[in-house]
Amino acid sequence: MAPAALTTEAILDAAEDVLRRYGPAKTTVVDVARALGVSHGSVYRHFPAKAALQDAVARRWLARVSEPLEVTADGEGPAAQRLLRWLQQLAAVKQRMAREDPELFATFERLTAEAREVVAAHVDQLTAQVSRIVAAGVASGEFAQVDPPTAGRAVLQATAWFHHPSHAAEWRSPGIGAELDAVWSLISAGLGARSPVRRD
Amino acid sequence: MAPAALTTEAILDAAEDVLRRYGPAKTTVVDVARALGVSHGSVYRHFPAKAALQDAVARRWLARVSEPLEVTADGEGPAAQRLLRWLQQLAAVKQRMAREDPELFATFERLTAEAREVVAAHVDQLTAQVSRIVAAGVASGEFAQVDPPTAGRAVLQATAWFHHPSHAAEWRSPGIGAELDAVWSLISAGLGARSPVRRD
DNA sequence: GCACTGACAAAATCTGAATTCTGTCAGTAG
DNA sequence: CTACTGACAGAATTCAGATTTTGTCAGTGC
Known part of the structure; x- marks a missing residue:
């Protein structure tokens, strides 16, 4: 045909x-x-140029990361639990890709390194998702009266180690999961979370 | 002569x-x-090889970063204040170099990228410094009963955005100082610090 | 004996001519 | 008219041959 x-x-x-x-x-x-x-x-x-084609591919790849997170961000349950799950999900997606298909991950990394605007939009989207979770937590009284956009950005920055591609080399450490938990236990308290998920 | x-x-x-x-x-x-x-x-x-010479230069450069911090880490005053100052100092040293002499910073970055073991030792040293501050805070009752090595590493990871060279591009944001403050206000609470954020 | 030289082989890097790729557009086919 | 082709100029990339660099070591001179 x-x-x-x-x-x-x-x-x-x-x-x-x-x-x-x-x-x-x-x-x-x-x-x-x-x-x-x-x-x-x-x-x-x-496509007006090769760069536009590359941008479009990068946009699609990044959408595949952020769409499932969107569901988690707007889901049910306590905000703290939702935020932790969201962070673990983001870290897991990136880390799994880096671990299971390092070559494809390198391709992904190079492509996104050149698609700066696309990445900026993606980061904005992720920041917005975190901010929504934080806002929900503040609204329900679960979190202290923090400013959601500021706190959202701070949460993302504080966990960059676990999801930002430039730290991929560090993800080989077997304790990487526990390290995210340790950072979470620091920052969740900073949000004024009521039920600080115990895991001693 | x-x-x-x-x-x-x-x-x-x-x-x-x-x-x-x-x-x-x-x-x-x-x-x-x-x-x-x-x-x-x-x-x-x-020097047995060019790489050894490069390592030695990198070691000297990194020592110039960590030595002044050593003084701050082992200084007087409340642990929370000391830790914040330490973090701001580390971020300021890196960010100033990146801003004022980007070429030299790029040289520094490339050199350290190849001197993995030297960098690992430097990071260990920094982690030890943070852990000492945390331990002091725990000992004085200022911080909660956290495990100093774990919390120290977590503090360094949570602030990587502000001092890790791979985030240098983000340091151009004029709000970078406020963003470190925002992350600090999250993590200082997680250490159980008395002053900044209430969490009962 | 000790600190250094300088010639050397192997490895890495540079150079520039040849090739390939990007981006444009007049032309073709349906 | 629309969707595509294919030839083209200039830019970018490749590749092999020439050059430079790394690391060694026997030799020089103090």
Whole structure:
């Protein structure tokens, strides 16, 4: 059967495949077009430049990280518990990828290093999610009267060690899970949390 | 007058000069030897390899960071105040260097990226300093009964955003000082500090 | 004997000519 | 008209040959 008309989505799928196979350094627009059986000129009808295509792939990858977290952020239950789960989930997603497919993780890292604006938007989104959890906790009286945006950003910064890609090398430490717990026990108190999840 | 005998210290001084001038990528052992007016073979009497020389330079640079902090760590006054000052001092040293001499900072960063063991020792030293402050706070009853090594490491990890070189790009934000304060107000509560945030 | 030199082999890095890639656009096919 | 092609110029990348650098060591001179 004739392939469906060339869509932006199809190009992104192909680009992702090629990136996985060849890595970011060796992936060319010609490669992506060849994978689709079209000329590379066609790709430029959908993306103004290679950088825009890379940005779009990065955006999709990051969305796959932030969407499941969105569910957790807006879920039920005590805010402190939700926030801890959210942080553990974020850390687990990043750390699993780094551990199980280091090459793909390196690809991901390089791509995002160049897509600064896309990453900034992603970080804003994550900050907003944390801030929502904090705001819920403040509203329910579970947390002290902190400023949710400020505290949200602070929580994300304080846990950067466990989810920011530039610390990936440290994630090999077997105690990394306990270390996140230790940081959590520091910061959860700072939010004025009522039920500081005991784990002695 | 004849130059003093070639010492390890003199080589390190020359290596530092050359690194500042040419950057880490273009600095060769031959350059360092030329700066000293000796043959490069002589340098190898004092260092078994170029990497060892680079490690020694990195060790000296890092010592210049950790030594003043040592004074703060073992100083007088309430532990919480001392710890905050220590953190601000560490962040300020790194951030000032990154701001005022970005090229030298980049050189420093590259060099330390390769001197993994040296950096690990430095981090251990910093962790020990924080742990000492925490231990003092616990001993004086100012902090809750936390485990000093665990809490010390957690404090350093939670503030990595503000002192770890891989976050240097984020330090340009004008609110960076306030952001450290926000993280501090989270973690100081977690140590059970008396003053800043109530948590009963 | 001791501190250093300088020539050397192997490894790493540089250079520049040849190739490949990016981004554009007039042209083709349906 | 729309969706795509393919040829093209300039920019970026590759690759092999030339050069530099690393690390060793026998030799020099004090």
